[in-house]
Amino acid sequence: MSSFRNALLAAVVMVVGAAGAAQAALTVSGSVGGAPTGVTLDNLDWMPLGAGVSGPSPQSGITVSLTPNAQAVQGSASGLYAAPFLSGGNGTGFGNPIGTDQPNGTDTTTYITSGSTGATAGAVAEILLPGLQKYFGLLWGSVDDYNTLSFYDGATLVGSITGSDVTASPNGDQGVNGTLYVNITSTVGFDRVVATSSQFAFEFDNIAFNPTVPVPEPASLGLLGLGLLGLGAALRRRRG
Template identity: 65%
Template sequence: MTRFGKAVLAGVAAIGLGMSSAQAALSVSGSVGGAPTGTIRFNFDDLPLGTAGGASTAVNSTDQIIVNITTNGQAVQGSATGVYAAPFLSGGNGTGFGLGGSNQADGVNATTYLTSGSTGSVAAAQVELVLPFSATYFGILWGSVDSYNTLFFYDGATLVGSVTGSDVTASPNGNQGVNGTLYVNIESTLGFNRVVARSSSFAFEFDNVALSAAPIPAPASLALLGLGLLGLGAVRRGRRARA
């Protein structure tokens, strides 16, 4: 696997969850830049801290995502050693995700974000996002990317595809600093209306979700390649492992 590209993700199986699956192609591009223009943006700052979840309203529209949290997933702020670490904002990752669509400042994320917890500790631990419409684009501020972090995309009960930390970067080692958080743009050839975040170890931390029902505008949109989409990996510099 090179540092500059990854193979097309297609025909994802139902991973033994008893769900049907569909033939889908997902393109994955991780970078320090933020979401493209024209997307609906959610920062989850209106959620209560803890496991309650609830409806989160977009900062630039009236659309809402329903957040369902299964213990030991949580809405949190700050960091807790060995349990969760706040994502790091840099290079435009927070553009348009502040109050009323303003920009968030660079540095450690000081606002509310979501953590999946660990299925290694609680088998059902996860965060589920029920989307307001069928989307083909999903953007996410993915903190301290680990190989054991996974996003699952569903159309109702049908699994459309999945993306792991290893699909995002060649070295998903849990770096909690500026080089460890990426803004990840994901496009699908099939629509999806539910996204589930799980992690087999602590934890999958994320914030600043963006949605679109149409292909994202160039240059962020990736070109169609054959029957699938070419996934571009993030260019990464030196990293240090999660403490």
């Protein structure tokens, strides 16, 4: 009974936390399970390797600008960049062709490294989106606290997050525990996303976006509903 009660309390905390987070510009969740359904997916596999401007994407219409030492790469290069690691269905929908699933394990496909502003001033990976969006997702590899993702509406900064907003341990783990699929929602529309890193590179793959905030999956809705029902029942008992 105590474990069931704890589960209910956890669900209620999720509801209250979500209500508070809605007041912020950006809401962030780092997890396994990949992007939500009903959003536009792009696995970046269409990009030529190296730096420069690529696009528009035949998958999604995005344009990507990579300023050295930001690059589209494959594999890992010691001291420079490390391939993300997929687990828990994070590659759902991101296979080639797009819509099929990318398998778990080390990412063997094309991904982006932001380069390091510490090594090369101005190193940046910039994604220009087709119109204003309120949701953005990406497979964030070897999360570090000095990785920064910034969101813009034209030249206006909407908000930014770092690896510390994604996980409590942003220590650059290059294995299964270091890569998360990160979902970000915003109360303000954005049409440009910029990735930078002050030390070792920021690696990412498998982006997703949507002009509206995606509806939670049915399982999540059920969990939230269970929490509310439990809270209501507890209140009725106390009033009795």
